[in-house]
Amino acid sequence: MTYSGVVKVDGPADVHELTALMISKVAVGPMNNNAYLLRCRESGEQMLIDAANDTATLLQLIGDDSIASVVTTHRHGDHWQSLQAVVDATGARTYAGRYDVGGIPVATDVPVEDGDTIRVGRVELNVRRLIGHTPGSIVLIYDDPHGHPHVFTGDCLFPGGVGNTHDDPEAFASLLGGIEEKLFDRLSDETWVYPGHGHDTTLGAERPHLAEWRARGW
Template identity: 75%
Template structure:
């Protein structure tokens, strides 16, 4: 079956098979968070994006091959509830945005700044620091040499808008500016977007609405 990006808590993972990378998306409770398991097809090495919750679900998804690393997209608690248990079970190296690391109660082995790279086997991901939802949120870009880019946005970009900035207009403007300059300005419309909650989207679907988002202020 073709990948849809639509998953439900308690349901099966949906798998996006690329030439060099397999992306397995699963939803975990209680806040319907998405977690993504990335597997390099050449080496079998695996990386998890957001050990959000339900460690048992995530460890079953990871399987016997384990994971080399976990990237936490930001410091909010619903994105790291299973991190300690997953790291304890797998020995994975932990990554998070440099300015959010202190808010994550599991040690960050590798703090990320804008433009830093994270590798999973032969696949390279580029971190983009996006300020506003939290001080140190990071998105991950996989610029697929065999196709279009793939973008893991945490809670910074969703279908229909940027992430919640909790009524802070300055934070909203910061986040929108970063999303516009570091994502929309640098990546094509065909870029597939994998958010921290809910369904996937594409940059081309969202691009026509940037001015509308700025006008409405959220």
């Protein structure tokens, strides 16, 4: 079946099958967070992005092959409610942006900086720091050598706009400027965007609206 990225809490995962990577997306409650399981097709190694909630759902998604690592995109509590339980069950290494680790009450084994690389098996993901939603939010870019890029944006970019900057003009300008510089200016329109909540999008679908977002201020 064709991947749509449309999932609902208590519903099945949707699986995006790429040449070297499988991406499984589930929604968990109570805030309709997305969690993503990445599996290297060559090695079988797995990584989870955002152990948000519903531990049983996440462990079922992970399955018997377990995970080697779990990445937390940012420090807000709805993105790490199940982190300790998942780590306890799997022994996974934990990754998070260096400037957000103080707000995550589970030890971060590997704090990452802008430009770092996180690997899942043979697959490399590039880390980009975006300041505005939180000080240390990170996005993960998989530049698929067999196709177009794929970006896991946490709460920094959604269909229709950037993440919440709490009516802070400076934070908004920082976040919008960051996604323009590090995503829109560098990646193609075909780039698939996997956000922390809700439906997926592409950079091409959002690019025509950048000036509109800047003008409205959110």
